[in-house]
Amino acid sequence: MTDATTISKNIAAIRQRIWAAEKESGRQAGSVKLMAVSKTRSAAEIAAVLTEGVNDIGENYLQEALNKQQELAGEAICWHFIGPIQSNKTRQIAEQFDWVHSVDRLKIARRLSEQRPTDLAPLNICLQVNISNEESKSGFAVEAVLADASSIAALPNIRLRGLMAIPAATKDPAAQRASFAAVRTLLAQLKQQLPECPWDTLSMGMSGDMEAAIAEGATIVRIGSDIFGPRQ
Template sequence: MSSPQTITANIAALRQRIVQSASDTGRDPAEITLLAVSKTRSAEEVAVALDAGLTQIGENYLQEAVDKQAALQGRNACWHFIGPIQSNKTREIASHFDWVHSVDREKIARRLSEQRPEGKPPLKICLQVNISREDSKSGVLPEDALTLAKQITALPALQLRGLMAIPAASDDPAEQRSAFAALRALRDTLQQALPDQTLDTLSMGMSGDMDAAIAEGSTLIRIGTALFGPRPAKAE
């Protein structure tokens, strides 16, 4: 487990990196939100991030997230589900999260809408797009995104906000930017086709490619290791 001092210093460094990357590409850093990806991290580590002023927390694993939410009840946190979604988990996801980034089919979207508890605001949704067309990756294909987007906008308990992608891994900044540019262009196409919607979110960029993502318009940077430090090795 990383020390509070390490996590706090990492957050400060990431904030400065966001400011620098935004400045380098003529963007306002206020447009870019740092999403703390806290899978496998303790509630205590998440609390340190909240103490440092972060409010957006991303989780991949449902039960782990629910346990942390209980431990941190009353704290100012907005919870994002960013992992794969199984049909039998949609009720709890709809109940416990503010955002879901990984919707890639109509069945899941419909279940989330039907199972969103009454009295809660609409669940904010990002479509996960398989922008690099990898067989191993989840996500709707770009050419099918508009159909899915229209289906989601018809569901009463959901609010479509934008797109998410995890492009093919690359160390080449030009390749990184190309994938992110494709996602931004797709978002712009969907916005034009759906003028009544506000598609203001591009969830793209992680520790290794956040600068390229910012250059291409990311509004949510999903950061885990660079924020919380290396994950502890699994016991043999």
Template sequence: MRKGTIVENLNAVRERIVACCNACGRDPAAVTLLAVSKTRPAEDLRAAYGAGQRHFGENYLQEALEKREQLADLDICWHFIGPLQSNKTRAAAEGFHWVHGVDRLKIAQRLSAQRPRQMPPLNICLQVNIDREQSKSGVAPEEVESLATAVARLPNIALRGLMAIPAPGETAEAQRWPFVQMAELLQRLRRCLPDQPLDTLSMGMSGDMEAAIESGATIVRIGTDIFGARG
């Protein structure tokens, strides 16, 4: 996609975020736009960076590591948002600032052990299967508290909050309902783990971003509305 289109799209998404926050009484600065750049060439990320974008999310580890090399001159905050296999945790621990899809203690333990000591703690979000879909990754809602308690004890990582990819809702109310449940889960975790920096709800994509923001999302993951549909 040409540079101008990416910049225009990025600005349009930012305007949507501001408009939604103003409508629901939230500070737009409380919502971080995460540009989902999987399958996109490095030059597309560079164009978005030139327009002020700093947070980028990648689903495929090897592809992401190649882009990090190509864009090493840029001060990018890298988020890994795809499923993470245990044999890939070292690369994630060494190469990213955030990992959003942790749903097993084993993965968190490996990320903790493999995070280089000279680096800041790795920011972690637990992925919740809020709709209980069999085809999706994520911990069941009733198991979030026990997993979070175990993860919070690990060194070299910072448990920041929760992440979800709900099933598409056909109405605004159907879109909001799982996001409201996620916000309630995070509030329960804060009471259970008051010493943890539980400030993050990673939820909402191009089609349901407004519903997520209205429900308390602090990170929205936008790909198509910035970079266009994948070929």
């Protein structure tokens, strides 16, 4: 487990990186939100993140997340589900999360819409795009996003906010930016196609490529290892 002092120092360093990337890209300071990705991490470690003013928490595994939500009940947390979604898990995701970034097919969007409790605010969703066409990754193909977005936008109880992507891993900044630029271009197409949707979110960029993502318009970066250390 990573101690609170280390987490505090790590978050300070990440915020400095975000600020520098915003400045380098000519973007307004504070335009990029930091999400802490806490899979395999304890509720105590999440509590340390909250102390640093990071309230957006991303979880990949449903049961693990539900356990942490119970432990942290009463805390002011915006819970994001960012992992692969099985059809039999959509009800609990719809009931227990504020955001879902990993909607990768129309069927999942429909189930989330049907199962979102009506006494809660609409569920914020992003469509996950397999921008690098990797067989090992989930996500819509680009053509499928454009084809299905209208049907998803029409569903009740959800609010279509933007796109999420995990491009093929590379250390080449130019290649990183090219992938993220493709996601930004797709979002621009969707804004023209469906201007009634907010389309205010690009969830992209992790510990190794967040500067490239910010340069290409990321509004949320998902950071795990650079906050908590190597995965346990």
